[in-house]
Amino acid sequence: MDKLTLLIGGVLVAGVAAFVYNLNQQPSGHSMTPPDTSMLSAGDPIAEVRLPAEFSPLAASGKTAFDTKCAACHGTDATGLEGSAPPLVHKIYEPSHHSDEAFFLAVQNGVRAHHWRFGNMPPVEGLTRGNVKGIVAYVRELQRENGIN
Template identity: 55%
Template sequence: MNRRLGLPIAVLAVAAGLPALAGGVNAPEPGSVVRPEVTGEAAIGQRAYAALCASCHGEVATGTDRGPPFLHPFYLPDHHGDQAFLMAAEWGVRAHHWRFGDMPPVEGVTRADVKAIVAFVRALQRANGMLD
């Protein structure tokens, strides 16, 4: 990398709120999150999310000191599609955007659980203006 460009690029990354470079999380506060009324698969996913995901990713997907927020552009379908959630839950994932460390596989999670969890996460994202 051109050393003269390194600092401006880092400054732009910080200004743009890129947590992997800036060290911050850049997610909404839990109290400001719109909690949608969910039914069907998303309601099943909400229960599974509470049991399997909330301890690290936050009750309403705003993250914790143990895991990143799903209410963040990194977790929109164009960056981390539904299949990425399945692979992370099933196999674990190396840390690549965040400084929380590697995510281990989720013990006892099924593909149906993850599909429902993703439906809930997408409902949260939609309700909070992140998806159309």
Template identity: 50%
Template structure:
């Protein structure tokens, strides 16, 4: 319970930072149940070319099944913000990530559920 509270607090802090920087924080539809099965084809279409079909990275982007992307370090909101606004290179030497056109906050929630499923399978919590 304490760990979950810490993750929520971190997410709120990140959202607050994004708002303070003038970024709009994307939110999935109220009541959406993110589904990894729906996330798989969305990931393959929008993310796999850089992050690898097996989420193990490529020469264009980092692996998402890695401790750096565990929920306590990169909360779900980080995935939303990266898809909407892009993100500067900060952990890896791949260059900045551009925004991902055409993905909705609901799509990103499903993609994130897919990524989190693979992280849990790898022991990343």
């Protein structure tokens, strides 16, 4: 065997080893799979959500907007409602998977169903970019209180 063949083989083996190592380093308990809600009835909250002791002023204004425009589907304190809409306090919506901008786009354009079985989300009328900024702050503070960073 010549040196070039050995070098290429060595690089391939190292690449496969690195790939397998990285697969084994993924954090456990952080599934992007929605929870099984088959035991819930329509309208039941999907997630249990702990509230922070206090919200920032921006998040407090966001809570007001959320309660007015979002809670009917996404539940009080973003718990989600079985048969209606998913919880926003869920690993799927962590900032590294759904950026803040994803919330702005969802409100403006709606969202095609892609993680959950609730169907598409329509655009939300009557919210300004400032309102959505507050809603995002509110959801992110709820997420942090519940270990989603």
